[in-house]
Amino acid sequence: MISAIKSIYKGRRAIQKLVEVKFTGKRIPVRVSLLVTKYCNLSCSFCYVEELNSEKVAEPSLEGIKNILDQIYDAGCRWVSFIGGEPLVRNDIEDIIDYACSKSMFIEMTTNGFYVKKRIEALKKVDFLTISLDGDEESNNKSRGDGSFQKIVEGIEYALKNGIKVRVHAVLSKRTMSKKSLKFLSDFCNRLKVKLNFSEISLDDDKREPDFDLSDNELMEFYRSYKRLKKNGLPIVSSDVAIKYMEKWPLPEQTTIYKKDLPEIPKDSYYPCKLGRNQVFISVEGNVNPCPQLWSHGKNMHEVGFAEAWKHLEDLDCVSCKVLGCTEQSVMTGLEPKTMVNAITNFASS
Numbered sequence: 001m002i003s004a005i006k007s008i009y010k011g012r013r014a015i016q017k018l019v020e021v022k023f024t025g026k027r028i029p030v031r032v033s034l035l036v037t038k039y040c041n042l043s044c045s046f047c048y049v050e051e052l053n054s055e056k057v058a059e060p061s062l063e064g065i066k067n068i069l070d071q072i073y074d075a076g077c078r079w080v081s082f083i084g085g086e087p088l089v090r091n092d093i094e095d096i097i098d099y100a101c102s103k104s105m106f107i108e109m110t111t112n113g114f115y116v117k118k119r120i121e122a123l124k125k126v127d128f129l130t131i132s133l134d135g136d137e138e139s140n141n142k143s144r145g146d147g148s149f150q151k152i153v154e155g156i157e158y159a160l161k162n163g164i165k166v167r168v169h170a171v172l173s174k175r176t177m178s179k180k181s182l183k184f185l186s187d188f189c190n191r192l193k194v195k196l197n198f199s200e201i202s203l204d205d206d207k208r209e210p211d212f213d214l215s216d217n218e219l220m221e222f223y224r225s226y227k228r229l230k231k232n233g234l235p236i237v238s239s240d241v242a243i244k245y246m247e248k249w250p251l252p253e254q255t256t257i258y259k260k261d262l263p264e265i266p267k268d269s270y271y272p273c274k275l276g277r278n279q280v281f282i283s284v285e286g287n288v289n290p291c292p293q294l295w296s297h298g299k300n301m302h303e304v305g306f307a308e309a310w311k312h313l314e315d316l317d318c319v320s321c322k323v324l325g326c327t328e329q330s331v332m333t334g335l336e337p338k339t340m341v342n343a344i345t346n347f348a349s350s
């Protein structure tokens with residue numbers, strides 16, 4: 001009960017900042033996704049993290065991460081999402097969480113679920129936990145490695161047993177979208193009363209696998225069937241608003257709209273992207289990047305400081321991407337009324 005009240009208080013502080021952004025037009029990095037480690041116990045075939053287990057990249061120290069948290073807090077961040085690599089491989093992850101808690105930041109984490117039991121005391125202090133599960137056993141293990149399915153499922157069940165708010169996350173692929181996988185994800189999430197989130201894959205062409213990648217048409221088919229899937233009981237979190245923008249995307253040949261394209265397209269056919277505008281990603285090395293699509297486009301905050309690295313992103317020439325995950329984040333942090341209701345309902349019911 002006390003932790004639920006704390007989460008509501010912290011969530012309110014984040015929303016207040018988003019309101020400030022919306023009504024003053026200021027650029028504030030309210031939500032920051034922070035890669036706290038380069039290490040991971042898995043090697044998923046589709047992973048976009050370039051620094052993963054790299055010998056060339058230094059692992060961030062606890063003091064280094066506290067310094068990042070200080071700087072982003074001063075810049076207005078009230079909502080931090082810890083990712084990696086695998087955040088739970090860090091022995092000091094509880095110290096990191098405690099430090100963010102001491103600043104009353106709303107804390108999200110995304111994990112592969114393997115070390116939920118080992119880190120359960122730390123995880124009880126997280127406001128929202130996303131656990132990645134890429135379909136049924138066959139689909140998940142093909143992407144995330146043999147034996148991973150069982151460990152992930154155990155992690156999800158253990159977190160829920162300990163009262164943690166959990167959401168399941170799957171990347172949209174041929175495997176997760178197979179009838180068998182969808183049926184499994186639907187039954188599994190409904191049985192455990194957890195919501196399900198999907199996002200598209202962002203990956204360089206040379207890393208793409210033909211039996212994994214959905215074609216543009218297949219993705220479009222998913223957006224179109226979304227309402228039916230939801231009606232049939234698939235507990236997807238994405239709001240109808242975000243899905244509608246995917247369906248009416250105005251430039252079939254392009255996945256990104258740039259400023260130069262704007263005169264050619266109706267204003268209501270896209271939602272202006274908020275990534276790089278009210279939120280940002282910080283890589284293991286300290287690069288401040290707008291989104292996974294523009295990975296390595298940012299300046300390094302350890303060299304120039306967060307404030308300058310954030311300022312560097314103020315003139316992005318991209319306006320919107322046909323990416324459900326980014327659009328969902330944009331409509332939600334853009335405080336679209338319907339999406340806010342959807343997000344709050346999802347949070348309250350998880």
Ligand SMILES: C[S@@+](CC[C@H](N)C(=O)[O-])C[C@H]1O[C@@H](n2cnc3c(N)ncnc32)[C@H](O)[C@@H]1O
Binds near residue numbers: 040046048131
């Ligand atoms: C990089 S992982 C880090 C956290 C943790 N290791 C995990 O797998 O959940 C964060 C999320 O990004 C997703 N992801 C990884 N590579 C991706 C890619 N190329 N495109 C889109 N999402 C990706 C993962 O499935 C996971 O849900």
Ligand code: SF4
Binds near residue numbers: 041047
């Ligand atoms: S578990 Fe997460 S960080 Fe590790 S390889 Fe898979 S997607 Fe990447």
Ligand code: SF4
Binds near residue numbers: 256292294
């Ligand atoms: S418009 Fe696309 S490329 Fe630009 S920040 Fe948003 S998601 Fe990234």
